[in-house]
Amino acid sequence: MLSRVAGLVRDVALARFIGAGDAADAFFVAFKIPNFFRRLFAEGAFAQAFVPVLAEYRQKGGKAAARALNDRVAGALGGVLLLVTLFGVICAPIVAGIFAFGWWWDGSEREKFDLATDMLQITFPYLMLISLAGFTGAILNSFDRFAIPALTPVMLNLVLIGAATVATSWFDPQVLALAWGVFVAGVVQLLFQLPFLAREGLLPRPKWDWNHRGVRKILRLMGPAIFGVSVTQISLVMDTLLASFLPSGSVSWLYFSDRLTELPLGVFGVAVATVILPSLSRQHTDGDPRRFRHTLDWALRSVTLISLPASVALVVLAEPLLTTLFQYGQMEPRDMQMAAWSLRAYAMGLLAFMLIKVLAPGYFARQDTYTPVRFGLIAISAKMVLSLLFVIPLNYYLKLGHMGLALATACQAAINAWLLYKGLRRDDVYKPEAGWSVYLLRLIVANLAMVSVLLGALYFWSEWGEWGWYGRAWRMATVVSAGGATYLLVLAVSGLRPRHFRPSS
Incomplete structure (x- = not known):
């Protein structure tokens, strides 16, 4: 929760200082x-393979076996990361060209492309x-130390807030402060x-040993996962590539709407999956x-309890929420209107996003990455x-191509x-209780209420863009509190109790 709230404050700061124009798109x-690329080397393919193997070594060989595995994984992972990072910095124009080909292709957008390239090297x-x-x-999580890894992203948000509010005046163009x-x-x-x-006595001492049985097992499990994550990332490249051909601001509209969807997903879905x-x-x-x-079953019930009302609320409150949080400084009312359309589309998939987070561990825990x-x-x-079926007609007829993505x-x-x-269900691994x-x-019933x-609240309060930040904030807090209280009250009246989410003996 601290991480996501800090991330929300970070995005408010970014919206105020860089808006949704060319500099924002480039950043x-x-x-x-x-x-x-992080999805390959951090919480993606690597984590999916590493955590189950580390758990196995800890269960069968104790802490000493786990430490030996950590040392060798640190050496292998660190070496690969160093090579990939050097390649990315040296070949930044090529990498940027893959992700933002539309900017490179369009001569009028070359300045934005060059700025993105400069920042990518940083x-x-x-x-x-x-x-x-x-x-x-991942090591800490495997030893049931969840708080510190969960708190770590707060540091990213605090540093970027400082960069946006303090350091922008030190750079020209100012957006370079965010890259640093x-x-x-x-x-x-x-x-x-x-x-x-x-x-905890778990600090790795990197050792270069690709022949270690645990390292080889992680690599074997990572193979299918890397392939799958790579295809997923190709899909994301396609999104960015298509967005680079859409009107200026499309990348930023997608970013800000995605951030609001990530708030409940990160606070609850990712936490449960972790x-x-x-x-x-x-x-x-x-x-x-x-x-x-x-x-x-506990995980599925838990994420459903949160994802359904969050999805509904994001659809209904899309534009007021975006206006309350981001329409300041460089951000224009039109930016909020456009971002609201993509937010509604993302929100319709929120339940599915959360279900994936808790269903996939059912395979990874059994070391099935294929x-x-x-x-x-x-x-x-x-x-x-x-993407093609949605983006082309939506952009041509309604100028809402980003919503199609x-x-x-x-x-x-x-x-x-x-x-x-x-x-x-087919493998008889899970059966609903x-x-x-x-x-x-x-x-x-609770969501309908x-x-x-x-x-009803939006009927009486409709002119969100006309109020200052304080007027927007207290009204939005009132609306969200009233909606949340109604949801919980109806659930309580219907007979749902906290004991229904407690583990069985």
């Missing part, structure tokens, strides 16, 4: 590229720093976790399918087709979540 591309080392921070965080802020944030995030690793992966891995190693199924990749390929293939992403998530769920029909009925309250 978001330069920031997106190292994050693109931001690309963030890949190495944040991936190593992800590695150290990304680099500094990577250093801070990595250094922040090391003392806690040392205190906690259950080590638990599921140990339960699988111990041969306890009953607890394994119950853990998955099946989620196969399902992901199917979903991504559908998304690539849907968001809508295709939501459809991809829905397809992926359904395939993951059906796969777990009793009470789901009544539970879903309660959620539907919440929507009526939100729509």
Whole structure:
């Protein structure tokens, strides 16, 4: 929660100081590229393979075996990251050209392309720093130390807030301050976790040993995951590539709408997924399918409880929320209107986004990285087709091509979540526990009551752009509080209690 709230404050600062114009688009591309590769080396393919193997070594060989594995993984991962980072910095124009070909192709956009390239040379080392921070965080998570890795992203947000509010006056163009802020944030995030690793006796001492059995097993498990993540990233490249041909501001509109969708996903969906992966891995190693199924069922009930009202609220309150948070300084009312369309599209996929987070560990914990990749390929293939089907007509007729990209992403998530769920059912790994029909009925009724309250509030308060920040803030706080209270009250009246989410004995 602290991380996501700080991230929200960061995005408010970015909106105020760089808006949604050419400089903002260039920065978001330069920031997106190292994050693109991070999914391979940090919380993506690497983490999916590393955490179950580390859990196995810890269960069977104790802390000494886990430390030996950590040392060798640190050496292998660090060496690969160094080579990739050097390539990215030296070949920044080529890398930027892949992600923003439209800017390179269009002569009138070359200045924006050159700015993105310059910033990419500054931001690309963030890949190495944040991936190593992800590695150290995965070690802590595997030993049930969740707070420090969860708190680490706060450092990125605090540094970028400082860069946006203080350091912009030191640079020309000012947006370069944000690029340097990304680099500094990577250093801070990595250094922040090391003392806690040392205190637990888990600080890795990198050793170059590719023949270690655990390293080879992680590489073998990473193979399908890397392929799957690579295809996913190709899909994201396609999004950025298509956005570079859309009207100026499209990249920024997608960024700000995506950030609001990421708020509930990061606060709750990612948190639940982070906690259950080590638990599921140990339960699988111990041969306890009953607890394994119950853990998955608990996770599905938990994310559904949050994702449904969050999705509905984002659809109903899209423009007022964006206006309240971001329409200051360089941000124009039209930017909020355009971002609201993509936010509504993203929000329709929020439930699916969360379901993927908790269903995929059901495979990774069993060291099955192939099946989620196969399902992901199917979903991504559908998304690539849907992107073209949505973007071209929406951009031509309504100038809402960016909404088409968001809508295709939501459809991809829905397809992926359904395939993951059906796969777990087919393999008899998961079976819904009793009470789901009544539970879903309660959620539907509570959401309908919440929507009526939100729509009633918007009927009386409709001119959000005319109020200052204070007027917007207290009204939005009132609307959100009233909607949330209604939701919880109806659930309580319907008989839902906290005990329904407690683990069974």
